[in-house]
Amino acid sequence: xxxxxxxxxxxxxxxxxxxxxxxxxxxxxxxxxxxxxxxxxxxxxxxxxxxxxxxxxxxxxxxxxxxxxxxxxxxxxxxxxxxxxxxxxxxxxxxxxxxxxxxxxxxxxxxxxxxxxxxxxxxxxxxxxxxxxxxxxxxxxxxxxxxxxxxxxxxxxxxxxxxxxxxxxxxxxxxxxxxxxxxxxxxxxxxxxxxxxxxxxxxxxxxxxxxxxxxxxxxxxxxxxxxxxxxxxxxxxxxxxxxxxxxxxxxxxxxxxxxxxxxxxxxxxxxxxxxxxxxxxxxxxxxxxxxxxxxxxxxxxxxxxxxxxxxxxxxxxxxxxxxxxxxxxxxxxxxxxxxxxxxxxxxxxxxxxxxxxxxxxxxxxxxxxx
Numbered sequence: 018x019x020x021x022x023x024x025x026x027x028x029x030x031x032x033x034x035x036x037x038x039x040x041x042x043x044x045x046x047x048x049x050x051x052x053x054x055x056x057x058x059x060x061x062x063x064x065x066x067x068x069x070x071x072x073x074x075x076x077x078x079x080x081x082x083x084x085x086x087x088x089x090x091x092x093x094x095x096x097x098x099x100x101x102x103x104x105x106x107x108x109x110x111x112x113x114x115x116x117x118x119x120x121x122x123x124x125x126x127x128x129x130x131x132x133x134x135x136x137x138x139x140x141x142x143x144x145x146x147x148x149x150x151x152x153x154x155x156x157x158x159x160x161x162x163x164x165x166x167x168x169x170x171x172x173x174x175x176x177x178x179x180x181x182x183x184x185x186x187x188x189x190x191x192x193x194x195x196x197x198x199x200x201x202x203x204x205x206x207x208x209x210x211x212x213x214x215x216x217x218x219x220x221x222x223x224x225x226x227x228x229x230x231x232x233x234x235x236x237x238x239x240x241x242x243x244x245x246x247x248x249x250x251x252x253x254x255x256x257x258x259x260x261x262x263x264x265x266x267x268x269x270x271x272x273x274x275x276x277x278x279x280x281x282x283x284x285x286x287x288x289x290x291x292x293x294x295x296x297x298x299x300x301x302x303x304x305x306x307x308x309x310x311x312x313x314x315x316x317x318x319x320x321x322x323x324x325x326x327x328x329x330x331x332x333x334x335x336x337x338x339x340x341x342x343x344x345x346x347x348x349x350x351x352x353x354x355x356x357x358x359x360x361x362x363x364x365x366x367x368x369x370x371x372x373x374x375x376x377x378x379x380x381x382x383x384x385x386x387x
Contacts (some may be wrong), residue, residue, distance in 0.1 A: 032298040053055050057081060057105045058084030058116070060097070063148075065120070068130050069140055077124040078145070079116045082361035084106025084378030085347045086150045086369060089116040090142065090352070092160030093202070094289070096123030098275035102360035109370055111377025115154075119165070121292065133291060134298045135161070135290070146192070153194035153369055157194055159356060160323065163201035170196055170297060171307040171320060195311040195365055195374040200320050200353050203329040204208070205298030212297075217329050235290040242286065247378045251277075263351055272357070301329055305336060315363055315369045345370075 058081035064073045079097045083105050091099045108114045118125040119138050131137070142165060148152060158166035170193040190372040203209045208228055211221055229316045234240045254276050258268045279285050305312075314333040318325050325334075325348060347366045351358040371377075 024078070032076075041234060053265065056098075056101075058108075058114070060124075062124075065141060065144060067120075067137075067140065067144075069137055070127050070128070071133055073129075074120055074126040074128060076120065076126065077118040078149075079104070081105065082112055083380035084112045085375035086152055086154040087112045087375070088113050088150065088154050088156050089114065089120065090138075090148070090156060090158040090162030091116070091119065092158075094122065094276070094294070095159070095162070095354075096279065097173075098123075098271075099354065099357060100276075101161075101271070101275075101357065101371075103356045103363070105358075106364055109369070110138050110142075110371070111379040112371060114348060115145070115150065117142070119162075121288045123279060125280075127282050127288040129284050129287045129291065133205070133295055135164045135168045136172070136299065138165040139172045140168070141170040143172055153192040153375075154194045155197060155369070156193055157197040157199070157372055158201070159199040159354060161200045161205065163196075163198035164204070164299070164304075166196050166198060167191075167301055167304040167308060169193060169203070170310055171304045188267045190325070193310055196308070196314070196368070197315065197350060197370055198333070199315045199355050200317055200323050201314065201329055201333065202323055203327070204300055205295060206293050206297050207354070209297035209300055213328055224303070233293045235294050241269075241290055243321065261322075261352050263317070264358055267358055300341060302332055305332070309343070309372075311374060313366065314344070314346040315355060315366050316346065316348050317355040317358060318348050319351065320353040320354045343379075368379045 036183070056079075058079040060077060061077055062077055065076050066073050077097065085105055089097075089100045089103065091097070096118050097287050100116050106112050120131075120141055121127050121133055132146050133313060140162075142156070146169075156166040156169060158164070173193045199269045203213075210216060210224060211228065213221070218223075230298055255268060255273055258272060282307060312333075314337070316325050316330055317331070323329050333344070333346050336344040348360060349355060349362040349366070351362060
């Protein structure tokens with residue numbers, strides 16, 4: 018099948034991204050951005066001492082259930098709430114679920130003077146595992162969160178090697194036991210297509226001015242804010258979600274509120290702009306050679322952002338053929354956010370994978386809010 022990454026895809030993707038982040042990052046919305054008072058998980062806040070920035074950042078994470086750890090990493094523009102249909106059934110199956118709001122997203126801090134990257138979020142993930150989990154965990158990521166999970170698994174190997182060189186081989190270190198990747202992103206943003214060796218040279222050359230224009234708009238405050246205001250409406254974010262989801266009934270008021278909620282932070286627009294215009298950074302092809310833990314790749318076949326026949330989808334299909342003992346790929350009828358688009362289909366693949374690598378231990382007490 019020919020790659021679905023032509024100029025039409027680039028133009029439509031950036032139009033959608035611009036509208037999406039304009040809506041997320043604006044200072045208000047016609048739909049009041051409040052979440053239900055009671056969620057089937059417990060929310061926590063903690064100070065992360067980041068070695069890369071040399072500062073402390075306040076982060077948010079959620080927990081539910083008991084047993085062996087499963088850590089959920091959301092995608093670009095997402096938050097804990099994007100796992101609304103995933104956290105309860107994983108917890109009920111006998112696992113302790115942790116879901117992070119990564120730095121710059123959701124309810125976590127949004128510093129405007131840090132260099133965002135998959136490596137930075139992988140550092141956050143490994144530090145979180147080291148501080149709170151302290152046991153082999155399965156990382157489950159969607160889109161950008163999958164790229165972060167891959168980076169964390171590769172970084173875990175590097176940390177353990179560093180410890181061994183420093184004489185601390187027996188010390189407690191975060192351990193990534195397995196990865197479940199849902200529609201893995203090809204980079205921190207779509208600029209990775211500019212260096213994609215599978216893309217014709219002429220196409221890369223024509224793509225460059227489009228990225229340059231987007232960069233110019235999103236790095237010019239007056240233009241950025243004007244663009245955000247132009248698309249600032251509940252109807253716009255709803256229409257964008259309807260274009261991403263295959264099951265339109267899943268696009269409800271709760272989901273729209275989850276998208277709009279981070280707009281309360283005055284730094285949100287600048288942070289999202291910085292992520293969209295930053296370097297795309299490490300790509301999956303560079304990471305998989307350093308990752309030896311089992312991988313389950315779940316792909317929504319109707320995804321237009323990371324299409325099944327694009328370079329990242331083809332990469333994991335190839336890995337599943339070449340390394341069937343450690344890499345599996347499952348394709349389902351869903352879009353870019355398969356765990357919320359079709360939760361049942363994702364759970365049908367994910368829960369057996371978890372059971373193969375973690376021993377279920379249901380809570381002995383009543384309830385799952387732990």
